[in-house]
Amino acid sequence: MKKAFVALSVLFLSATLIAQNATQAVQKKAEDYIKFKEVKYDFGKIKQGVPVTHDFPFTNASDHAIVIEYASPSCGCTTPVYPQAAIDKGKSDKVTAGFNAQAGGTFNKTITVKLAGIDSPTVLTITGEVLTAEEFAKYEAAKKDGKSAKNGSN
Numbered sequence: 001m002k003k004a005f006v007a008l009s010v011l012f013l014s015a016t017l018i019a020q021n022a023t024q025a026v027q028k029k030a031e032d033y034i035k036f037k038e039v040k041y042d043f044g045k046i047k048q049g050v051p052v053t054h055d056f057p058f059t060n061a062s063d064h065a066i067v068i069e070y071a072s073p074s075c076g077c078t079t080p081v082y083p084q085a086a087i088d089k090g091k092s093d094k095v096t097a098g099f100n101a102q103a104g105g106t107f108n109k110t111i112t113v114k115l116a117g118i119d120s121p122t123v124l125t126i127t128g129e130v131l132t133a134e135e136f137a138k139y140e141a142a143k144k145d146g147k148s149a150k151n152g153s154n
Helices: 002-025 133-152
Strands: 034-036 040-047 052-060 068-073 078-081 092-099 105-115 122-131
Touching (some): 034 122, 040 052, 040 092, 040 133, 068 078, 078 105, 092 105, 092 122, 122 133
Parallel strands (some): 040 122
Antiparallel strands (some): 052 092, 068 105, 078 092, 105 122
């Protein structure tokens, strides 16, 4: 009786593992259908309270039209803009990431891009450092002085 129970348990666990692997193997990933030129962008140092944007261009790499179901930001300070219409195979478009920096310091924000009918979304990332108006003015002056010093030594 014990042998039969052990044998059935092993059989059940094996079937469960095989079923899980089969499910994972057919999971569709957005990266297989949409090819972004880049998925990360660093704004560098930006001035507090001044909105910035960056375009993430992409191409439909699939053999049929795709639709972006949603582009969801990780917080309210990030605003994605994405095409609402279908993008035909081989065609290009863009997702624009807007960022309005109210708080100072470094930031790392994401936008999750989900395609209709595709299981796994792709993630776009924006990073940078927000400086107060005073810090930004000092940063800009230092950059300008650095360029003047380089130009003066030629």
